[in-house]
Amino acid sequence: MAELIDQIMPRASNPTAGSAVVAAVNDDGTVSITVAGSAVTATCMEYYTDRAVGDVVFVIPVRGGYVVQGRFG
Structure with missing residues (x-):
């Protein structure tokens, strides 16, 4: 089953640090990001306060998901 998941969502199921684009800002303080489609x-992170759709952000993998460190300048 893991092989099928890796084919459908390779970056989401095997996260690595890198950039992503904010697709939505959620009411609970999270964001929806686009990673490899x-x-x-x-x-x-608490200091990324001015979240906006379209931001290009730096993300790191944590426990099977991602944490947004902040927006690229």
């Missing part, structure tokens, strides 16, 4: 919900 897949939508993934990510937690944000």
Whole structure:
């Protein structure tokens, strides 16, 4: 089953650090990001306060998901 998941969502199921694009800002403080064409919900660091759709952000993998470190300048 893992092989099928890797074919459908290779970056989401095997996360690596890198960039992503914010697709939505959620009411609970998370953002939806696009990683290799897949939508993934990510937690944000407290200091990334001015979240906006279209932001190009740096993300790191944590426990099978992503944490947004902040927006690229």
